[in-house]
Amino acid sequence: MHHLGLNFGELLILLWRGKLDCGCTDNKNTWTWATLTGETWEYHGKLVAEARKFFPSSFHQPPRNPAEKINNGFKATEYFLAVLPRENWRHLCKGLHGARTMLQCSATGKEIREARIQLVQFVEEYEVMYYQRRVDRMHFCRPCIHTLLHLASEMIRIGPGAVSSQYTLEQLIGELGQSIRQPSNPFSNLAQQALIRCRINALKHMCPELDPKSVLHQPKGSLVVGNGYILLQPRKHSPSQLFSPEMDALEEAGIYSKQVRKWGRLRLPNGQIARSLYSESDKNRANVRNTRNVKIRVDGLKTYAEVWYYFLYAQCPDDLTAYALVSIYSDPLKEVLADSYNELWACFYQGDKSTPTTSWRLWFVVEKTGVDDAELLGGDTEDE
Template sequence: MACNDTLNNKDSWDWAILVGNLWKSHSASIATCLPHLPGSFDRPPCNSVEKINSGYKAWEFLTYLYFLGPRLFYGMLPDKYWEHFCCLQRISPEQICEAHDLLFIWADNFEDLYYNQHLKCMHFICQSVHATVHMATETMHALQFIINNLNPDNVPISTLWLDLGNVYVLKHPREEIAHMVTFTKADTLLIYLDIFDLALAPPWQYTPKVGKWGRLGLPNGQITHTMWKELAHASEDVRTSHNVRLLCNGKLEYAEVQYFFTFPFESVRCGFAMVSACRYLGDMFLHVFSTSAIQAIVAVVPYYNIGYHKLPDTVYISEKMGIYIQNLGRYMEADDIEARTVADNVIHAT
């Protein structure tokens, strides 16, 4: 196709900017996002200069365009093109539920209209038509759940997890012995308890002790990690998964989880998270939240000032694509750590 005639001159393409050194620096910035993408975000995109034409996975393209795109293209694309691109980025949970209902109605009406429940006309229904009924609610790990239901003894070792109710589950690693917390963290905990007119039994109201937990399973299937454990590893080996979205008094907040812990109140053991909100200021800006306030894991990616918009000390926050659809279905993040620990316990036991 001729693209350089008088009616379509390439010099007029003001959107064709990702060329030469700018394309290379842009591609390098894609790779630098890796440590900031939680493991539940699946396969992270690689340097596009090196692999975009030879081995770039479908999920890498999706993450690159729909998740990292608004951040990476900001300040590089002319504003009118960046604003147009961002029109693709979001759909509300209510719209997802409506779309699911409409897909179900469409599939049901298709069957009534085109084969009217007649077996001889079954060939009119192809797999792609019927699949729309299951798009949001299909169980991904059906066999695993069936096996556990058939064999009640086939359950995880109880010391590895603690069921908090409402599909929130604390997961190891954990501290076997509770330790005293710093004065700042003790004050933060006591302030939280005062809000709900709760009190600790003596002598814990003066010197609270907590046993830390390293991870929390969420109702959407994601597994939240903690600064306590992630900072103990080299940064290049960790995909940060301790930044979360909270729902607090009907308002959305973002925070990074330092650790999880439990306290018994009225004979019920409740889970909590020690978090620092907004910019990390050490122990100066700590809060305690119920684990049930945590809605999802988010990625917090720093802006790298490549384009003409300079945003120092600024981060870009986004959630995994399809996270609200996961809430409709039965997604569960792979738990390699727990699997390895269970296997180790079995080996030691035998």
């Protein structure tokens, strides 16, 4: 995590800001990639901070203004943000495409081979684009660049880093460090804390009922709908009248009703909570985080949608089923997707499709890094 986020991201940001050391035989005026400077850097930082409300509350750390926070606890997941010349931007996308695979908890052989090709090409192009085989730029080639060449082979040899080191090990180090109570003898204390942790884990494995997390917590007013999904409040006290676009969408799914009782949130099996337009439109806070966009499959194909609300419907008296009314975003712009090595998924918000095309807004997808780590560490979304 620190390699692909903190170390890798920090190096690139320093290059783009023109902050790396420049020898007397070099000239920063020739650094065509150093575009994040002066007013551009300040303006970019402002745009990044304003995007905070569009990042779901389940994200580790929403982006903050890098112009203000880059030297004050900036997180690894905040580093993948920049404004670059097209050549440098495409080079970054190629590296991110390979890095994304390396951050997954599982990957196919085909994905690993493709990631290896992308990462090797990224390193080669990095040396041509930035280092340029110049001795006075040797310090551009930090260990985090060379390590990219070994990630794919190591993933095949010992498994994904997300399982073997990145998230689980970081979590364990943090928890054991907080449990030390004898600074005068820290290593003995640390060994005892680790031993106690192993014994507790062994007992939980033999007797799962000893682990309070093994029992599904069902909040008050919620409803279990099967397969690990739980509907959560807010919930309408009475059925709401549907408008024409909503009824048309439900009829296409074989649901013939003019009224439904809306639910606002859905807890997913991994512990994350997906909200809806209904639940978030009632909040008056200025910095409400948008957590109503979801990734779904339609006819076997991946796409993205905005959840308007959840509801229950019974085709027959004994068959009460949970549904979600969603507004599907448009297909991605193919040229942009191909140009970014399948990294930038830019699409249009369509609403209920009755909105004139001229008012459509262009959106792009940002997925939580290592989103499947929630299954290892537990969901990190607070149940308000």
